[in-house]
Amino acid sequence: MNRWTPEEVHDLNHRFETTNPTDILKWISNQFGTKAALGTGFGPSGILLLNMISKNKMNIPFFYLDTDLLFGETYKLRDELETYFDLTFERVSTPLSLNEQAIKYQSELWKKNPNKCCYLRKVVPLKNYLIHKDAWITGIRRQQTDTRFDTKIIQWDPFNEVWKINPLANWTSDEVWTYIHINELPYNPLHDNGYPSIGCQPCTNQVASDDHERAGRWSGMDKTECGIHISTQKDQ
Ligand code: SF4
Numbered sequence: 001m002n003r004w005t006p007e008e009v010h011d012l013n014h015r016f017e018t019t020n021p022t023d024i025l026k027w028i029s030n031q032f033g034t035k036a037a038l039g040t041g042f043g044p045s046g047i048l049l050l051n052m053i054s055k056n057k058m059n060i061p062f063f064y065l066d067t068d069l070l071f072g073e074t075y076k077l078r079d080e081l082e083t084y085f086d087l088t089f090e091r092v093s094t095p096l097s098l099n100e101q102a103i104k105y106q107s108e109l110w111k112k113n114p115n116k117c118c119y120l121r122k123v124v125p126l127k128n129y130l131i132h133k134d135a136w137i138t139g140i141r142r143q144q145t146d147t148r149f150d151t152k153i154i155q156w157d158p159f160n161e162v163w164k165i166n167p168l169a170n171w172t173s174d175e176v177w178t179y180i181h182i183n184e185l186p187y188n189p190l191h192d193n194g195y196p197s198i199g200c201q202p203c204t205n206q207v208a209s210d211d212h213e214r215a216g217r218w219s220g221m222d223k224t225e226c227g228i229h230i231s232t233q234k235d236q
Pocket of ligand 1: 067069109110113114115117118119121122199200201202203226
């Protein structure tokens with residue numbers, strides 16, 4: 001695996017702040033090849049990156065985390081994107097079925113202990129998948145939440161032991177949506193119905209138009225992240 005010193009990472013980040021995301025993706029492809037992978041929840045940022053990778057014929061694999069609890073609209077969009085881009089997403093999931101989870105822990109675990117539920121259904125499957133990778137590409141942006149404000153374009157993820165690369169870290173929601181509309185890309189219809197950010201169905205609510213873009217995720221709970229973007233995970 002490529003290793004860079006903190007000084008080299010600092011210099012890369014300085015350069016990438018003014019680099020087009022397509023060129024960052026080309027750099028990733030050259031550095032890591034198929035040892036990099038783009039993870040997407042089929043949000044607009046992920047679709048934008050998919051389009052850049054696909055249009056430029058980069059050989060970067062794609063995957064998604066399937067908790068078995070995504071919206072029907074999300075599964076439909078996954079199928080639509082596979083046809084549109086002529087690709088297949090790798091499905092990453094836990095072998096623990098929802099029934100087994102209910103028996104072993106409790107039914108509707110997401111209501112009582114969402115951290116445990118996210119850990120079982122997202123954090124652990126992702127870590128197991130990334131064991132075989134050197135770089136994980138994400139669509140996260142600084143503007144999304146307070147917890148993401150210091151996201152670097154390239155950073156070491158000590159929990160998953162990969163380079164985490166966020167080519168859109170300095171993009172705004174408006175910039176992403178402008179790209180989606182100009183390029184007439186498919187997107188989740190729920191976004192037009194009060195869902196700016198979409199995760200699992202039990203943990204995603206509609207928001208008011210002036211709410212923060214991730215306000216509908218785990219609303220009413222002291223939780224803003226599922227855990228995959230927190231680099232200091234502990235066993236839950
Ligand atoms: Fe479970 Fe909700 Fe986390 Fe999905 S977002 S894994 S349903 S707690």
